[in-house]
Amino acid sequence: MDSKRPDRRRFLKGGAALAGGLTLGAVEPVVGQLPGPEGFIKGTDELIAYGERSRFVDSVRIAHPPGSRPSPDEFGLVFHVAAPLQDSVGVITPSSLHFVGTTRGSFMPDIDPRKHRLMIHGMVDRPLTFTMEELKRLPSVTRTHFIECAGNSSRSDRRTAQETHGMTSCAEWTGVPLSVLLEEAGVKDGAPWIVCEGTEEVKGSSSIPMAKAMEDCLVAYGMNGEDLRPQQGFPLRLMVPGFEGIFHTKYLRRIKVVDRYYMTYNDYGHLTQDPDTAALGYQIGPKSLITFPSGGQELPGRGFYEISGLAWSGGGAISRVEVSTDGGRSWSDAEIKGSANRMAHTRFGFSWNWDGQETELQSRCTDELGQVQPSRAQVAEFFEVPLGPSFRVPGRDNSIQPWRVASDGSVHNAIS
Amino acid sequence: MRFLKLLPVLILMLMANSALAQSPTYGVGRTPSAEEIRAWDISISPTGEELPPGSGTPEEGALVYQRKRCGGCHGPEGEGGRADRLVKRDGGSEADPWAWGRVLPIRAPYATVVWDYINRGMPLNREGTLTADEVYALTAYLLYINDVIGEDGVLDAQSLPQVEMPNRNTFARVPDWEPGMPRLQGYPY
Incomplete structure (x- = not known):
């Protein structure tokens, strides 16, 4: 509250100066009354239905990395978009400012949640498919987690926090623990991996260790108090807390329980020769x-x-x-x-x-x-x-x- | 003695437990048909167990590459286009496939990765329209122009997983992850 004081004092002074400058008889408030705002925002149906920020706030995302592939490009494809961390307060990244990563430049899938299904199959006792409605019937959890893109790396030619670190963001996620779904399907003994797949055009998929799947992965439909945004995988995404961003499969449509590391295209994309680099490129460090x-x-x-x-x-x-x-x-x-x-x-x-x-x-x-x-x-x-x-x-x-x-x-x- | 008396009880408890573990807790969700699963399941294991029937040769693949206008993005012979390069760079040491660049049909440790990606992700904006034969043929063509298989190679569900990719045994495995595990033993950061 203290930080407001100088502002208020300035307003009071300004108000007094303004009043003094007006001709006699003007219908301005007398000194001593609380100052009013400088202008008003007219209510509209849109603003009542879904609010928006002040026109004086101009913090925006930018294509990443600077000077490379544009997002959107001339066709409307989106690649990587960085969050304006230099303007951030608190720990939650607003959904509209959350960074976006795509496995290759793509159009955002426009998915009707009534038609969306999640299938769990492979080494399970009972393969299952879930509608969004069914998933929302199951016990949910809400947790705050960051997601960080593997390429979030500073360099001397990056100028701002957005350019150096903007490919990380943090949101409150709500969904069903993956362990609940896997237990519902009944994982067969000795199944060490799952493969998770999205619905987007390339159906991006990643191999994830069963130990991680059972520990804290989340099949999320909620983000910051509302449904996921399309840029974040609407209607369903996988959260793999602490693992690099690409594992957080968007538009999640299928989880296959398997007997080995499947070496998906995403897995291949992060291949390295050096075991230390491989280990350090898996779970995000401090x-x-x-x-x-x-x-x-x-x-x-x-x-x-x-x-x-x-x-x-x-x-x-x-x-x-x-x-x-x-x-x-x-x-x-x-x-x-x-x-x-x-x-x-x-x-x-x-x-x-x-x-x-x-x-x-x-x-x-x-x-x-x-x-x-x-x-x-x-x-x-x-x-x-x-x-x-x-x-x-x-x-x-x-x-x-x-x-x-x-x-x-x-x-x-x-x-x- | 006491333990022996309790043994049947223990066995019964264990049985009850495992029976519980095997039955669904919530009964929410629907059982998909085998046909539904087959239609959805496009994952290909390094063993190739999910590969569909069909086959293709490098020569057929070169024709598909032309017919489907792959060269429009990838260049007429797998290089020089806007999209990813598909043929290894010259000058890389024969002994070190990693020097050939991040080129899918040469760096992938298993030929199944190449087949899987073409099948799920190509051609751009017309994904899922290639037939199994066309995917086998394109895979054969790309492996041929990278000197992985010969001109007379035939790829099908049996031969594809057997292809010896140069990186089959040269990539680093990801660590066996466990909860509470640091990133790298002995690394303080």
């Missing part, structure tokens, strides 16, 4: 990002700022976030805001008085498994490879993002 101040933003001057950011890990809940305001020389604990949910974006804050000198801001997090977010230098040292501009963190890049605050208050990506 990762954090300062969203304010971040690249492209400007600090108006020295003084107090709450540094704000997001931390997440595929290994579980975030247990600690540290912030450095001196380029990684010293670290202090940040405050975790609210509860740190497992495999979910976690908001952190850190009180900072900027002295107006050039400096570098960094954040790093630790998860419940004790995994610590590394700097690029630490990863290079671990693998005994030189740290140069061409160095790529093996597997999914979870390295620390440094932001340089220049003495004029401008903020820049400090990866060299």
